[in-house]
Amino acid sequence: MATDSWALAVDEQEAAAESIGTLQIKDTPEENGTTASIASIANTTEESSTAAKTEPEATAKTKEDDEPDDKAAQSLLNKLIRSNLVNTTNQVEVLQRDPNSPLYSVKSFEELRLKPQLLQGVYALGFNRPSKIQETALPMMLAEPPQNLIAQSQSGTGKTAAFVLAMLSHVDPNGKFPQCLCVSPTYELALQTGKVIEQMGKHYPEVQLVYAIRGNKLQRGMKLQEQIVIGTPGTMLDWCLKFKFIDPKKIKVFVLDEADVMIATQGHQDQSIRIQRALPKNCQMLLFSATFEESVWNFAKRIVPDPNIIKLKREEETLDTIKQYYVQCNSKEEKFQALCNIYGAITIAQAMIFCHTRRTAGWLAGELSREGHQVALLSGEMQVEQRAAVIDRFREGKEKVLVTTNVCARGIDVEQVSVVINFDLPVDKDGSPDNETYLHRIGRTGRFGKRGLAINMVDSKFSMNVLHRIQEHFNKKIEKLDTDDLDEIEKISS
Numbered sequence: 001m002a003t004d005s006w007a008l009a010v011d012e013q014e015a016a017a018e019s020i021g022t023l024q025i026k027d028t029p030e031e032n033g034t035t036a037s038i039a040s041i042a043n044t045t046e047e048s049s050t051a052a053k054t055e056p057e058a059t060a061k062t063k064e065d066d067e068p069d070d071k072a073a074q075s076l077l078n079k080l081i082r083s084n085l086v087n088t089t090n091q092v093e094v095l096q097r098d099p100n101s102p103l104y105s106v107k108s109f110e111e112l113r114l115k116p117q118l119l120q121g122v123y124a125l126g127f128n129r130p131s132k133i134q135e136t137a138l139p140m141m142l143a144e145p146p147q148n149l150i151a152q153s154q155s156g157t158g159k160t161a162a163f164v165l166a167m168l169s170h171v172d173p174n175g176k177f178p179q180c181l182c183v184s185p186t187y188e189l190a191l192q193t194g195k196v197i198e199q200m201g202k203h204y205p206e207v208q209l210v211y212a213i214r215g216n217k218l219q220r221g222m223k224l225q226e227q228i229v230i231g232t233p234g235t236m237l238d239w240c241l242k243f244k245f246i247d248p249k250k251i252k253v254f255v256l257d258e259a260d261v262m263i264a265t266q267g268h269q270d271q272s273i274r275i276q277r278a279l280p281k282n283c284q285m286l287l288f289s290a291t292f293e294e295s296v297w298n299f300a301k302r303i304v305p306d307p308n309i310i311k312l313k314r315e316e317e318t319l320d321t322i323k324q325y326y327v328q329c330n331s332k333e334e335k336f337q338a339l340c341n342i343y344g345a346i347t348i349a350q351a352m353i354f355c356h357t358r359r360t361a362g363w364l365a366g367e368l369s370r371e372g373h374q375v376a377l378l379s380g381e382m383q384v385e386q387r388a389a390v391i392d393r394f395r396e397g398k399e400k401v402l403v404t405t406n407v408c409a410r411g412i413d414v415e416q417v418s419v420v421i422n423f424d425l426p427v428d429k430d431g432s433p434d435n436e437t438y439l440h441r442i443g444r445t446g447r448f449g450k451r452g453l454a455i456n457m458v459d460s461k462f463s464m465n466v467l468h469r470i471q472e473h474f475n476k477k478i479e480k481l482d483t484d485d486l487d488e489i490e491k492i493s494s
């Protein structure tokens with residue numbers, strides 16, 4: 001299967017998934033086959049496997065970093081490994097379409113006057129109170145007349161749960177036709193969101209859900225009876241305009257999820273805009289994104305007329321509580337030896353080790369396990385579900401060392417890790433220091449401001465230069481560590 005085009009890969013997967021029929025809200029969502037479907041198609045989210053082999057290590061990022069599928073795979077991985085809300089103490093920023101209308105925010109789900117079946121669904125999911133973004137977004141989304149919304153906050157802050165609740169609230173259960181459309185960038189992400197709809201709507205069986213994904217073939221001429229349709233833009237567009245399974249003029253709520261991932265995929269942007277144009281003027285338009293760069297913003301403005309805008313800043317990471325060291329070596333073998341010396345001198349509960357290429361990561365993981373370490377390896381060859389399983393095991397402490405490339409680990413927070421080792425320093429495509437990745441690898445947010453230890457391995461003039469520039473950028477001294485001196489190593493752990 002082609003891995004260089006996410007769009008092509010999705011088309012192929014969707015075509016292959018003939019077995020998925022109309023999925024409906026059930027009491028036991030696990031039994032409807034969605035999980036199996038995800039597992040069987042996950043290997044298309046891989047990084048390019050050839051790039052890493054040909055480029056010199058620690059000079060430039062490999063092509064795999066730029067693959068458009070990376071964002072979709074990362075997003076799916078985040079969803080698979082997340083069991084909790086990401087809490088943040090930052091305030092939400094709100095820009096209202098009508099600044100004179102009062103701004104409501106709620107501190108409890110009861111205040112929203114949800115249908116009892118939905119409140120039951122919310123509590124069954126274990127939600128006690130709205131998350132930060134939900135406090136402001138939910139009253140806006142549930143207001144009458146409906147208000148349009150563009151919302152941005154990092155992954156895991158409760159966006160999906162918010163729009164799912166809004167869709168379920170706006171549905172008229174007696175109307176047996178599609179009333180809400182939700183567009184997701186990929187097949188797998190659509191299935192994940194579908195699961196949340198199924199769970200939250202568990203006590204509301206009159207409302208039904210159908211997946212607009214290519215493997216789900218419907219008979220020509222049929223009209224859908226399900227009130228909520230979730231799917232990828234291509235199939236959704238066909239179902240609306242080509243096959244007319246859906247009458248777009250009857251849609252009350254249109255949700256565009258993961259806009260930043262969406263625009264990274266060729267064709268999705270245009271398809272989404274074409275769906276949006278077929279909807280009635282008074283349809284509520286909701287758009288969500290984890291990031292908000294210029295391109296996302298331009299897209300958002302085309303999809304959502306007269307929007308209210310909610311933004312929640314990411315919790316800032318800092319290096320203030322981190323002790324940073326570097327070790328000077330001449331080769332990767334020497335770096336490995338230095339690592340062994342560190343392990344011999346101090347007790348490291350759990351460590352994450354970052355390598356530049358998956359080849360180095362594989363080699364290092366092998367060497368470390370030969371030394372008797374319990375090592376987990378996160379590698380680009382793995383399916384997304386396998387990666388999620390590796391991270392879960394590491395989080396549970398089943399392995400003590402996680403060796404990974406940056407592509408695999410981007411965006412993943414393992415809070416209990418106190419030692420981070422940059423076996424290779426992070427650099428961007430041009431070989432310049434990647435300060436943002438450095439900060440994200442070793443930094444801590446204020447709330448989890450535990451002390452940490454970062455050890456950087458330097459093996460050439462080039463990497464020494466990268467180290468100096470990182471040091472200058474953060475204006476924080478990175479101390480030299482002599483790994484042949486046991487006493488000195490012991491000191492760093494105190």
Ligand SMILES: Nc1ncnc2c1ncn2[C@@H]1O[C@H](COP(=O)(O)OP(=O)(O)OP(=O)(O)O)[C@@H](O)[C@H]1O
Nearest residue numbers: 083084085127129130131155156157158159160161
């Ligand atoms: N009010 C809440 N209380 C407790 N847990 C919640 C609440 N809202 C959502 N969650 C849980 O927090 C996790 C993240 O929520 P959700 O998936 O809605 O976030 P998100 O911002 O959409 O993330 P992503 O962009 O990755 O989809 C999920 O496990 C979800 O069940």
